[in-house]
Amino acid sequence: MKVPFSYVFRNLWTRKLTTMLTAGGMGLVVFVFAAVLMLDAGLKKTMVGTGSYDNVVFIRKAAETEIQSGVSREQASLIESLPQVARDRDGTAMVSKESVVLISLTKRGQDKGSNIVTRGLPPMGLTLRPQVKITQGRMFRPGSSEIVIGRNVFEEFEGVAIGQSLRFAQRDWLVVGTFDGGKSAFDSEVWGDCEQLMQAFRRTGFSSTIVRLADSNSFDALSKAVAAEVRFTVEGKREQLFYEDQSRALSTFISILGTVLSVIFSLGAMIGAAITMYSAVATRTAEIGTLRALGFRRPSILAAFLTESLLLSLVGGIAGLVFASFLQVLTISTLNFQSFSQLAFGFVLTPKIVVQTLIFSLIMGFVGGFLPAFKASRMKIVDSLRAA
């Protein structure tokens, strides 16, 4: 015979302050736990959204980022001539030879500069990134000292409004528009004309070369062709993987820090749950005896108290999750250690995270409530009835 659920529920309801405090403690832990998962999911979404599967990024061997890399004009032309590279209707190879530098801009409310990726790209570069859309103003004109600003840079940095100019490399660069990269890493970049930027920075080689594959499956063939040619000291990676690798260190950092914190914090919350449940058992000793005398079996008592603890943690878990979901309006902009530049990303709540978080809170409730519930179920009828 099972103890009715309403008995469990009402026990929590009568001790509102205790229930609220215990669930509140658990809710805070769940909040931290969910926030970390959401941040990591947001980072991954940003990086995966940046690359497209059919694009391949070529950078110099041993270089890990575009900033460290150099691709000579000769190498870029050789890549362009490979048969695996897609051609558009005019027969032009779908190749974007790009120059990437870091410039220092000042965040609003700070007095120190932060590194911003500034990408010089030819018109084909825009074709290869269809997710990038101009939101205000217009695109830069090829062959001019004009630049367009990514959404996050526009929102967080000073001096980048349309009509303003940035001064670097002995030139003034006029801001003519802002673009939305569809929540990708491009939102944290500044774009301009490749040849103009290279001239200004006195560069002779490109940083990277991005190509569209003619056939999605021809990546291996392309890699092989590049590996076979001694003049190539470059390496290709699918764009999606390339960007995922760029944020691996940051992602690992977030998840390790988050996991360690969640585990330590959950100890505190589990202790809180145990205290509450032990006290519930202690004050209800006579009740437990009565229940037993009425014919409820030991497992039913165990189940009743465990359910109470699980319900408590579920309330905390849901509360924590609700508050964590508000984080989705926030965007975090921080230094990506690998690319040494600012990267903005948000919190993303996925169904998987909801399930993980609720399971996490139920585990806290189970661990915290098991011993007290066990104690309740082991009580002898006579002793507990006498305790009143």
Next chain:
Amino acid sequence: MRPARQRIDVYFLKLIFKNVFRAKLRSSLTIIGLVIAIMAFGLLQTVVDAWFAGANASSAARMVTRNAISLVFPMPSYYRDRIKAVPGVKAVAHSQWFGGIYIEPKNFFPQFAVDHENFFEMYPEFLMTPEELLAFKRDRQGAVVGRKLADQFGWKVGDVVPIRGTIFPGEWRFTIRAIFDGKDETTITRQFYFQWEYINEYLKKRFPRRADQIGVFNIEVTDPGRIADIAKAVDAEFKNSLAETLTETEKAFQLGFVAQSEAIVVAIRVVSFVVVFIIMAVVANTMAMTARERLAEYATLKALGFSPKFVAALVYGEALMLSSIGAGIGILLTLPVASGFANSPAGAIFAAFKVSSDTVLMQMACALVVGLVAALVPGWRSARIRIVDGLRHVG
């Protein structure tokens, strides 16, 4: 009347102490929770401090000059002589971030190609014997490493360390010629230095366009009081040139890195206070339950003539004693745990990991606040309880 009052105080404390340990299981669980939370708070604050280690280790008499566009752009090496000629500049050295990989990326440590003639003269906080320094200067492939780094990988003087270049392609081999200790605890000894000439000679042969380029200039000034003016004078020297410069104090330069990852620092700070809130809820719960169980007792005390203030003081005293015991153990445990972490492989990523006295003070303040807040509602309720209701109350 004085002695009598003092006796009451002693009894009062005794009563509180007895009360704390009346429900042994609950009190011990609460104390364990407090220990974990206060320790976690202290360790998180120390992580934040570690972020600022570079800035704290900087000297007030040194400046750093970099390319104004951003750190990844170099400056021509001839800038050195022009900087040296600026009035107020005592010495100039240069360094270049190498960013290589030792065996695999997770073994990250900072490597700098430096001006071997002048660099270490400018950094007296790196302690090594003159013989070792001389041996380094004489070996083009020589390297100077910090004690912490040498201990981490078990390196000795004479060992050969292979490093794969990412910015400077190729497999580089260095021979350790000196291992330096820090002058005091703020000195960071996790760096790897070698001769800038070594990479420059290679670049001259392979990539002549990239040769004779400098990442940053390190400048020592004669008068730290005039450092801002000297910095301006240096930057004025290169105004409207191909590589305009930005000169700032070493501290400001280091804080620039912190500012770039400020979001992470803020997040860790916020989270460290979240743990205090969690434990606040736990202790408040303990106190609420305790006070509820003892309502009849408090009513009895009031019936005997004790004031509501006395009853409230009992509740506050109990909460504060509970939080002080927990925090005391937590603070005592923070130090060994922090040093254990600092010496573990995971702790090696931090240049310095030491619990500061400010952190300990903040831990104490947190314990005080937790105790006071936890007693707020129960204390108020107990003080206000009507004697009749309290005596009738069954916990």
